[in-house]
Amino acid sequence: MRIINESLCDSNISVIIGKDALAELEELKDKKVALFYSQKIDPSKVKSHLKNFIEVPIIDGEEAKDIHYALKLAKILFENGFDRGDYVIALGGGTVTDVVGFVASIYMRGINLINIPTTLLGMVDASIGGKTGVNFENVKNVLGTFYQPSMIISDLLFLDTLPFEEIKKGLAEVIKYGLVLDKELYDFLAMNKEKIFSKDEEALEEIIYKSTLDKLSVVKADERETKGIRIVLNFGHTIGHAIEAGSNFSVPHGYAISVGMVCEAKMAEEVGYAEEGVVEDVTWILSQYELPLTVDALNAKIDLEKAMSAITKDKKVRGGIVMMPFPTRIGDWKKVDVPIETLKGFAEQCLR
Numbered sequence: 001m002r003i004i005n006e007s008l009c010d011s012n013i014s015v016i017i018g019k020d021a022l023a024e025l026e027e028l029k030d031k032k033v034a035l036f037y038s039q040k041i042d043p044s045k046v047k048s049h050l051k052n053f054i055e056v057p058i059i060d061g062e063e064a065k066d067i068h069y070a071l072k073l074a075k076i077l078f079e080n081g082f083d084r085g086d087y088v089i090a091l092g093g094g095t096v097t098d099v100v101g102f103v104a105s106i107y108m109r110g111i112n113l114i115n116i117p118t119t120l121l122g123m124v125d126a127s128i129g130g131k132t133g134v135n136f137e138n139v140k141n142v143l144g145t146f147y148q149p150s151m152i153i154s155d156l157l158f159l160d161t162l163p164f165e166e167i168k169k170g171l172a173e174v175i176k177y178g179l180v181l182d183k184e185l186y187d188f189l190a191m192n193k194e195k196i197f198s199k200d201e202e203a204l205e206e207i208i209y210k211s212t213l214d215k216l217s218v219v220k221a222d223e224r225e226t227k228g229i230r231i232v233l234n235f236g237h238t239i240g241h242a243i244e245a246g247s248n249f250s251v252p253h254g255y256a257i258s259v260g261m262v263c264e265a266k267m268a269e270e271v272g273y274a275e276e277g278v279v280e281d282v283t284w285i286l287s288q289y290e291l292p293l294t295v296d297a298l299n300a301k302i303d304l305e306k307a308m309s310a311i312t313k314d315k316k317v318r319g320g321i322v323m324m325p326f327p328t329r330i331g332d333w334k335k336v337d338v339p340i341e342t343l344k345g346f347a348e349q350c351l352r
Contacts, residue, residue: 002209011148021155025049036100038092062249065134073103087112093119094126101132105147113149120170123154124211129219169254177214180235183331185210232325236261246307247300258291263350268326275329
């Protein structure tokens with residue numbers, strides 16, 4: 001079991017990682033709780049640790065990330081008399097923590113939030129950092145808030161039954177941390193593929209722990225993306241989000257980000273920021289974990305017009321310039337201001 005306690009601005013966050021981490025919920029036995037969970041999962045393991053609660057099964061996937069659906073969830077809290085001293089639990093993958101976190105942040109200007117991610121992607125990325133969001137006009141997460149959970153519980157028991165494909169999708173984000181922030185993590189990934197693919201508990205706990213520390217360190221330095229530091233977490237995401245939008249969100253996030261990292265690493269090399277060999281290191285580690293390297297490998301039709309529109313509307317665009325994190329060597333990066341037209345030119349080559 002690993003426990004991380006961190007202070008972010010006015011928030012104190014506890015992250016519990018390991019088997020049977022759900023036992024930490026015992027402290028909520030005397031609290032009023034709304035348990036929001038994906039309809040695709042069995043909430044019984046969480047419910048067994050709660051006493052005074054309502055349960056709200058919700059839809060999953062991009063369909064759930066709609067402002068009108070989020071307001072329906074807020075109405076449930078209102079109709080059940082929840083106040084700011086009560087608790088909301090988001091149980092599920094990244095979509096669930098995104099939309100429920102958004103609801104928690106706007107309800108009475110903030111109600112206590114606990115994230116319990118049930119996917120590897122959620123454990124290493126979506127549940128951490130306080131970003132919440134819903135989609136609008138086919139643009140991903142254009143409506144959202146910064147709102148920190150008081151607790152994140154990453155219980156490895158949820159990974160026991162997680163399909164192999166879902167493990168791979170989450171590994172794309174783990175690899176991202178290794179490529180731009182954490183060479184030690186990159187090296188661990190390089191040497192422990194078989195353990196990770198076989199769901200060895202120690203190996204999984206290690207990559208979740210390292211990924212969590214990496215993300216929290218960045219968020220602590222730049223919680224609200226005002227200092228140009230937090231953009232490092234967007235490596236692969238500028239083009240990755242364009243791929244998602246261009247496919248009408250039929251391409252899974254992890255796979256889109258994998259291709260996005262390859263494209264953006266090539267861009268960094270071509271404009272002279274990446275050291276020789278970085279692109280090879282990026283493609284090698286992704287291929288080791290059987291992640292896609294090209295658009296063709298995604299087996300999806302990408303609408304180039306929609307993809308380019310998503311790039312133009314990216315939240316990082318300022319005055320025709322996009323701030324992008326370019327890998328310079330494994331474990332290091334540099335912030336670069338890229339003209340939007342230059343980015344679109346690179347992206348178009350990559351997406352054709």
